[in-house]
Amino acid sequence: MKRASGLQRFMNRRASASHRYQPTCYEHAANCYTHALLVVPAFMGMALLHRRSDGGWQQLTALVYGLGLIALFLVSSVFHVISWKKSHMRSVEHCFHMCDRVVIYFFIAASYTPWLNLRELGPLAAHMRWFVWFMAAAGSVYVFNFHERYKLVELAFYLTMGFFPASVFTSMTNAEGLSELAFGGFLYCLGVFFFKSDGVIPFAHAIWHVFVALAAAVHYYAIWKYLYRSPPQS
Template sequence: SDDQWETISAWIYGFGLSSLFIVSTVFHTISWKKRHLRTVEHCLHMFDRMVIYFFIAASYAPWLNLRELGPWASHMRWIIWIMASVGTVYVFFFHERYKLVELVCYVIMGFFPAVVILSMPNRDGLPELVAGGLSYCLGMVFFKSDGRIPFAHAIWHLFVAIGAGIHYYAIWRYLYRPSTLEAKKPR
């Protein structure tokens, strides 16, 4: 990172990405070993769902903080975190009651900031953002098919890992790579 915003954005994104995979791994490990751990499993399941909202917000942070935004788009920097907070409250009160509503909330939160990204003057990295988003969306088919398609949940996690990997590459390549940094800095 060359400046304060790059450092902050990297920490936010790194924390969101790491949290998603750590919480998911701990939850699935406890869930798999579930001997007398129902309360812990329930709390970790809720936390697993909550961290998804913050991961989505953290994934957008570098794009919203390090790129020139359109006139109204700068508000998306805080709107995305409000959406993550509302999603967290929703999971806390309605965990596993309205699964389709929760899925729709994830999708809306995932696509709503993309409109802002499309309005940015510099669209480098857009194909990778779309590819990562499509990986998450295709994975949702398997997520909703859990129990009907063999290994559907594991396949869902593979799509998440692929989408996260593509987005990680895009952030590194278009926002942090030295040749890109030189091109975007005014001289």
């Protein structure tokens, strides 16, 4: 009983299906810091890829991927700060909560962009580089129309968009980096367990943030190592 009561200071009761979970002050702080501290590293990572780019197409791809990475951590941080410190700004908080969900779709599309743009694909698979952005736009429309109404459906959309584009990788003649991609996807899937565990596990959402950061780091490493090789020294 003492152990259970001790955890109550770090975790509130689980929310009902039609309501959002309300984190404790400790959880709010963890939610903010676990992504806010990654905004600058994400910007530096984008700059590094841009510097290693060989040509305009690689530079554009680095920009798209880097902005997706920065937006994920920045929007998440702003939303959690507003949710923590400005609880009276309900309309602003609601807007940033939707943006936080929307940016996940575009982050997934941006994460696939280097592989779809810089690897040789089959004729049908090549269309995926555009279709993945269509899926991101469709997911955004869903968020703005059904925000927080059907949480399991929304989760299914995220998982579908996360895994469906990977089907085209079978057409890649060069398989370098695919093991890192798979491992990063595995980390994302592990994190989903914590994403759905608010009110069950203390700091569940912050732990989800950590898994996102680890998975994004694995994917960044693969992109940096296999798609943006250092240009030969003259």
